[in-house]
Amino acid sequence: MSTTDLGYAVQLAFIVGAALFVIGLHLMNSPATARNGNRLSAAGMIIAVTAEIAFVSQGQIGLGNWAIIAGGLALGGGAGLRLARTLQMTAMPQLVSLFNAVGGGAAGLLALSDFLTLNGQRVLPGDVPGLDGWRTFFILADILVGSVTFTGSLIATAKLMGILRGRPILIPGGRIVSWFAVVCGLSVSIVLILAGAGVVTYETQVLYTLFAVALVCALIFGVTMVLPIGGADMPVVISLLNAFTGTAVSMAGFVVNNVMLIVAGALVGASGAILTRLMANAMNRSIPNILMGGFGGREGTQADLATEGGTVREVSVDDAAIQLAYASKVVIVPGYGLAVAQAQHGVRELADLLEARGIEVSYAIHPVAGRMPGHMNVLLAEANVPYPQLREMDDINPEFERTDVALVIGANDVTNPAARTDRSSPIYGMPILDVDRAKSIIVVKRSMGRGYAGIDNPLYVNPKTGMFFADAKDGIQQLIAAVKEV
Amino acid sequence: MNVGILIESLTVFVLAILLGFEVISKVPATLHTPLMSGTNSIHGIVLVGAIGLAATADGPLAAGLAFVAMAFAGANVVGGYVVTDRMLQMFKRRPTAPTADAGQAQKAPR
Numbered sequence: 001m002s003t004t005d006l007g008y009a010v011q012l013a014f015i016v017g018a019a020l021f022v023i024g025l026h027l028m029n030s031p032a033t034a035r036n037g038n039r040l041s042a043a044g045m046i047i048a049v050t051a052e053i054a055f056v057s058q059g060q061i062g063l064g065n066w067a068i069i070a071g072g073l074a075l076g077g078g079a080g081l082r083l084a085r086t087l088q089m090t091a092m093p094q095l096v097s098l099f100n101a102v103g104g105g106a107a108g109l110l111a112l113s114d115f116l117t118l119n120g121q122r123v124l125p126g127d128v129p130g131l132d133g134w135r136t137f138f139i140l141a142d143i144l145v146g147s148v149t150f151t152g153s154l155i156a157t158a159k160l161m162g163i164l165r166g167r168p169i170l171i172p173g174g175r176i177v178s179w180f181a182v183v184c185g186l187s188v189s190i191v192l193i194l195a196g197a198g199v200v201t202y203e204t205q206v207l208y209t210l211f212a213v214a215l216v217c218a219l220i221f222g223v224t225m226v227l228p229i230g231g232a233d234m235p236v237v238i239s240l241l242n243a244f245t246g247t248a249v250s251m252a253g254f255v256v257n258n259v260m261l262i263v264a265g266a267l268v269g270a271s272g273a274i275l276t277r278l279m280a281n282a283m284n285r286s287i288p289n290i291l292m293g294g295f296g297g298r299e300g301t302q303a304d305l306a307t308e309g310g311t312v313r314e315v316s317v318d319d320a321a322i323q324l325a326y327a328s329k330v331v332i333v334p335g336y337g338l339a340v341a342q343a344q345h346g347v348r349e350l351a352d353l354l355e356a357r358g359i360e361v362s363y364a365i366h367p368v369a370g371r372m373p374g375h376m377n378v379l380l381a382e383a384n385v386p387y388p389q390l391r392e393m394d395d396i397n398p399e400f401e402r403t404d405v406a407l408v409i410g411a412n413d414v415t416n417p418a419a420r421t422d423r424s425s426p427i428y429g430m431p432i433l434d435v436d437r438a439k440s441i442i443v444v445k446r447s448m449g450r451g452y453a454g455i456d457n458p459l460y461v462n463p464k465t466g467m468f469f470a471d472a473k474d475g476i477q478q479l480i481a482a483v484k485e486v
Numbered sequence: 487m488n489v490g491i492l493i494e495s496l497t498v499f500v501l502a503i504l505l506g507f508e509v510i511s512k513v514p515a516t517l518h519t520p521l522m523s524g525t526n527s528i529h530g531i532v533l534v535g536a537i538g539l540a541a542t543a544d545g546p547l548a549a550g551l552a553f554v555a556m557a558f559a560g561a562n563v564v565g566g567y568v569v570t571d572r573m574l575q576m577f578k579r580r581p582t583a584p585t586a587d588a589g590q591a592q593k594a595p596r
Binding site for chain 1: 491492494495498499502503504505506507509510511512513514515516517518519520521522523524525526527528529530531532533534535536537538539540541542543544545547548549551552553554555556557558559560561562563564565566567568569570571572573574575576577578579580
């Protein structure tokens with residue numbers, strides 16, 4: 001089938017749909033308009049899908065094909081709807097990752113089916129041999145990127161759900177397998193593209209085999225790429241996989257010759273690329289460095305720094321409550337521990353209590369706190385925290401000196417002053433929240449365990465710091481009770 | 487592959503990427519999760535491709551692939567938009583009573 005002779009009306013509908021996507025994304029610039037933006041984007045999607053259904057219904061399509069369309073949509077849509085409605089907000093990173101997997105998977109399937117059902121003839125030189133190299137290129141780009149996204153996102157989802165360990169998983173020889181998959185997949189692809197361009201000729205059977213090899217290499221690479229990456233690097237990984245999915249969809253657009261897919265995929269690819277860069281900058285690490293993985297697993301990084309020498313001062317609930325209740329400015333620093341413990345509602349309740357006493361409360365949000373970009377913002381929004389109270393790192397850092405109490409809940413590496421001072425620290429140079437500049441610091445933490453980066457935090461032995469050992473949710477409840485007593 | 491179509495598609499592709507950079511670099515950190523989730527639903531546009539595939543599928547292999555592609559893309563689109571909407575309705579400037587109709591019920595300047 002050629003989609004080049006789409007009815008004009010359908011083409012116009014696609015332009016409208018694409019425009020609505022762009023306008024919808026533009027409205028994401030402000031929390032006040034974002035919801036309408038998302039609805040506009042959904043309207044664009046409905047228009048595009050309706051137009052496509054109208055278009056295909058004009059062809060001779062059998063009942064079986066309609067059954068595939070309706071059945072697939074009902075099954076997938078139903079599952080998606082159920083997940084989207086019922087999943088807790090703390091589970092957002094894995095859901096986004098899962099949608100990356102299915103999106104990338106669907107894009108890969110388009111090219112796979114295109115190749116298989118046409119008996120590989122798209123990869124055989126056609127009327128214009130030189131140009132068919134391009135067609136092969138797009139088919140392969142779609143399959144490779146789609147497959148890497150599919151398996152990579154599934155692994156990321158499994159890590160985020162706790163099915164797989166969040167810490168870097170290093171399989172012996174894993175890096176060699178990765179490199180082998182990359183080199184093998186790319187070289188086979190080049191051979192196939194040359195075949196498509198008519199430079200070299202092979203039997204169809206050989207083409208099939210080569211094609212299968214490229215596919216398997218990509219699937220393997222997705223797994224070996226994400227496995228060694230630690231939990232704290234997840235914001236970067238999810239953004240990157242999001243960019244990959246967009247790219248795969250865009251390539252699929254070239255394969256099935258549909259401008260709508262090209263535009264929408266490119267928008268997503270661009271957005272994913274920007275977020276990936278922002279996240280990597282926030283950790284002061286390059287994207288290749290993160291992808292090489294094994295951050296926390298690296299031997300010798302657990303150099304016992306200041307914690308060895310200093311002593312940890314434990315603070316009781318009542319002491320902590322008194323400090324909070326008589327402060328005039330409190331900054332709450334949330335981290336992944338808050339998400340794990342589902343403590344966001346408790347934190348909001350505590351903040352309300354403090355505000356009722358006339359205390360100024362704000363939240364300091366590190367860009368990579370949590371497991372996906374903006375993770376903390378969503379959780380606190382769920383707990384009804386007004387978004388103007390959520391302050392970005394650069395905005396809040398100068399205020400720590402005037403802060404009476406910095407309350408750190410489930411955050412570790414993003415508050416580690418070693419990033420500023422200790423050149424030997426693996427996170428040296430990473431921008432952090434300057435909580436150690438506050439007049440006093442209370443850290444709610446389950447134990448003295450290290451953060452995901454696996455390094456010690458000198459903040460905990462700072463004389464100004466009181467450690468309150470408790471699960472975030474439980475600890476906050478105790479604090480609430482104690483503050484009420486004060 | 488038709489050279490005219492190739493050039494046209496590449497043009498659209500490049501411009502769309504640049505447009506994406508332009509539009510998205512202004513999104514504040516507060517909205518990064520909804521932005522990801524929203525762009526996630528947008529890549530569900532692959533559903534349009536899947537419909538085209540399903541409409542022309544003949545034989546069990548093609549039908550099977552098309553069915554999986556439809557289900558994947560369907561989950562992507564429906565789930566993506568619903569969850570993004572669910573997230574965005576929580577972003578409020580000021581706390582409202584839990585029962586109040588979210589967002590719009592605020593005092594609108596008249």
